[in-house]
Amino acid sequence: MPAKNLIKPRRMPRQGRSRETVEAIVEAAAQVFERHGYAAGTTNRIADRAGLSIGSLYQYFPNKDAIVVELARRHITDIGEVAWPALEALAREMPPLREALAAIVFGTIELHARSPELHRVLFEETPRSDEIQALMWELFDRSSRLIGDYLAACPEVSVRDPYLAARMVAQVVDQVSHGAVIHPRDGEAPEVYARETITMLERYLTELG
């Protein structure tokens, strides 16, 4: 038992091949978690699937959770890159309310539907790290603000606080989409619920009293 207690800094990729290795690990992790779930998504299996030795994996990730966090971070980033331009377009082009809501609802459903099983594993089965939670809140806040910008400028909308309403919209749409896509039920068309959600939000936002 030698007295070597050197800190082992995680290797940073410099050359091209090592960057490819990191990509391979992340992609393999996505597939493995999607197929086997969080618990059975072992580091050995990930390395196997990536066509690498387990040692290579630990050159770039200190532990299993680091891989999950990286995966979640990418997933959230991808969502933002699709959602934000679309939401910014609303405040710029100012479509009718019903159209805007349809875009938000169907857009959110589509985002959830991209890889539902991976999404489920990452955001339900995996113990939430503070880091991922912070990223999710950031996503939610920014989305809400953009929706609020649209609502505030929309003449049909007659709600007191459009930014509070926007948070309600974002919350409801996200949760309902999540439920519909991630835990679908056999005899139920998700479109019926999507349409009804749009109707509900429309009536909420256009106070006709």
Add this chain to the structure above:
Amino acid sequence: MPAKNLIKPRRMPRQGRSRETVEAIVEAAAQVFERHGYAAGTTNRIADRAGLSIGSLYQYFPNKDAIVVELARRHITDIGEVAWPALEALAREMPPLREALAAIVFGTIELHARSPELHRVLFEETPRSDEIQALMWELFDRSSRLIGDYLAACPEVSVRDPYLAARMVAQVVDQVSHGAVIHPRDGEAPEVYARETITMLERYLTELG
């Protein structure tokens, strides 16, 4: 390596003390999962906490998952026993819509708030078994039906399909309550969102166009 391959049937509790043992296991499991999460909620830890040997635990539960399922079943049953009478009372006593919605929203929040961390572990972190999923849907269906009975008889409600609307109400209230209670944010009063949810649903259900 002897040739004994006898089937070992799980023991059913007959005497009083064994039934107490089962209770102790379930209660200990609740505490351990609440404190340590699903993965770190090991059978040894549960037995320890229950003041029993690990052997006793395996007399009554074939594996770890069986304990989780039993726990979830009890949790769902408990919720039903509170929720159903309350929802039945609505259709019987026919309070004004806003009062009914307030009862539903605050009641649901209270149910979620009973043991939020255990709730989170059971219904997020734990891989969903088909059995638990079925129980959850049963709970949802029955709640929706009862809400629908109220909505169908409520003169203020002017929605086409009250039972579809009821499913929307149940879905939204459950998801929003879950989000608010299980993943609370620092600077946010959940009551603001609760009130706004009530307002949203009220406007949705009373089509004034």
Add this chain to the structure above:
DNA sequence: TCATACACTGAGCAAAAGCTCACGTTTTCG
């Protein structure tokens, strides 16, 4: 009373998962 079924014990096994490290291979760059 005492035989029998019921109940409980806990050392420890088998399997699996996370992770290390000493060593070989490839790339870079003077």
Add this chain to the structure above:
DNA sequence: CGAAAACGTGAGCTTTTGCTCAGTGTATGA
């Protein structure tokens, strides 16, 4: 070229976890 740095390898160590089983205590009823 050739040395140093970057990169890749995989047998196997360590720890943990789910779970067993041979044996000991405890209640029950004939």
